[in-house]
Amino acid sequence: MFLSTSHNKIDLKCRVSIPASFRVNLEKSNESLILFKCLQFKCIEGTTSTRMQAYINAIDELDALSDDAFLLRMMMADSFEIKFDINGRVVIPDTLMNFAELSDKAVFMGIGESFYIWSPSEYENQYMKSKKILKEKGPPKLILKKN
Amino acid sequence: MFLSTSHNKIDLKCRVSIPASFRVNLEKSNESLILFKCLQFKCIEGTTSTRMQAYINAIDELDALSDDAFLLRMMMADSFEIKFDINGRVVIPDTLMNFAELSDKAVFMGIGESFYIWSPSEYENQYMKSKKILKEKGPPKLILKKN
DNA sequence: TGGGATAACATGGGATTTTATGGTAGTCAA
């Protein structure tokens, strides 16, 4: 599980340290890391190769001409399998740097099965937005168990 | 897994570098590369010999006289097993160059089990189309389930 | 519980290897 938030520096080579707890999470299940353009927000989403493989398998189940299949294929095209260096850093591909408007700082936000990488300002926006919704509409009604 | 997108040059001999990550993907499973006319789009589709074998097997499951079987057999007829040169380049057969309207640039787009090779302009069209669908219809249901 | 020793982590920089791509020489067939 990816949990917690941390702020790391992106250097001139677009290298950034993946938070140690996220790395451990990947290592202990022997999975590689996939980064891709988040479909809902202006940020990068990171997840495990197993999870990505599940999406890929799902494509074959869909009508090849459907909109969903089309979007999923595009998602693959905007995804990258990422290698760590010996210090636990990764290089963020240019495409993703631009998409999430990252420059010299990254905010890592664990959300369970995956995590987000935000620019500090976009992170701030989303954080404020969540506080506002919480204030106006109250806490979410969570359904932990079905039937 | 074939992931990510890259733009490579096609030279006068119709040679083009297959992106390194795609090559690694083929090498590590010791598979050869098959290129063929994509059935859905004006592009070349590339995949592994094993997956191509799966297509061939699938034809046998179909009614031999059906239109589907006919189309799939036609697809096989325009498929090529491709050899790499020492630098990881391949020569794109004339038939496929013409079919995908390629000239001096190719866009490689990984879509999981296989990849597409587009002309830059056709790629741009498809990319724009996906943005539009995403905006109008939102992300695929599959994605929303995951968190 | 305090505080020093040790390990882990984040980050910088330089050396080395890969990659993409242009070119040339050799081979085979018409």
Place this chain on the structure above:
DNA sequence: TTGACTACCATAAAATCCCATGTTATCCCA
């Protein structure tokens, strides 16, 4: 003998590896 195709060599740019270092977190023992 010419033209097409293939194998191989060369090179610049980019990606990757590896070492160094300061800082933070953790451990361990008094």
